[in-house]
Amino acid sequence: MAFSFAVYYRQGRSRTQDSARKERRGAREHASDGGKMLAVFDPTVAKCPEGLRSPPVAGAAAAAGGGVNALMKGFSAAHDGAVTVSLGPAGALAYSGANQNPLVPRLFGAVNDIFCLFQGHIENIANLKQHYGLSKTANEVTIIIEAYRTLRDRGPVPASQVVRDLSGKFSFILYDTLSKSTFVAADADGSIPFFWGVDSEDHLVFSDDSGLLKTGCGNSFAPFPKGCFYTTSGGLQSFEHPLHEVKAVPRVDSQGQMCGSTFKVDSETKKQDASIPRVGSAADWSNQF
DSSP, X not given: OOOOEEEOOOOOOOGGGHHXXXXXXXXXXXXXXXXXXXXXXXXXXXXXXXTTSOOOOTTOOOOSSOSHHHHHHHHHHHSTTOEEEEOGGGEEEEEOOTTOOTTSOEEEEEETTEEEEEEEEETTHHHHHHHTTOOTTOOXXXXXXXXXXXXXXXXXXXXXXXXXTOOEEEEXXXXXXXXXXXXXXXXXXOOSOOEEEEOTTOOEEEESOHHHHHHHHTXXXXXXXXXXXXXXXXXXXXXXXXXXXXXXXXXXXTTSOEEEEEEEEEEEEEOTTOOOOOOSTTOOOGGGO
């Protein structure tokens, strides 16, 4: 399968571009406060969790930006220097390096058909480089990819442990084209604005741009739950409380309308197969992917 990259650049201003520039002004203004990364996944590789989709609000307009192409075009129109990565039937990724915050930078990496978007900062990066045998020049996105590869190929620890070992402010989106697997997570404090939703075509959408999700997913979006991770095979799980179920609590917006769900750890309900995680050279958690 071929994977394509498309880079969208802004051209220099001219009188002939004034009309287009005015039409995009609203998108640009939104982008100054909006996010800079987006992932849209087909339901075959990322199934929408129960509770995230909300019933349409009576009398409200349907989501106008659903579908992979529409969401990618909306992102590219709103963000300077947007880069899109087609994942074929599985979906697409997009990001922009414009207006970076040096404290929580956005990074993109691709290694052996594994694609990863990362935003934030890992505080214990030196220890993780040593743990995974990486060079001193390795950055956060390299660490996430290597941690995933180790988990996928050898599975010495559960996925919850891999994410729990990351100390800092972060959110990341990873897709493995070989195993057709997604791996998405946000830190325990929800330090980085990060959202997810489901569009009219059942695509699961992740972004730090709440406005884009509201356009593309209508009222079927919500903040991604802090302290949690999502995988294709395991769905949504808590890495802080891996033995407990995560339940959906209906979310109501400022206008009193249903808007997705807030997912919280159910401290009273343990998973049916809950047990103390087995860690070590004899363990194999690779079946999680």
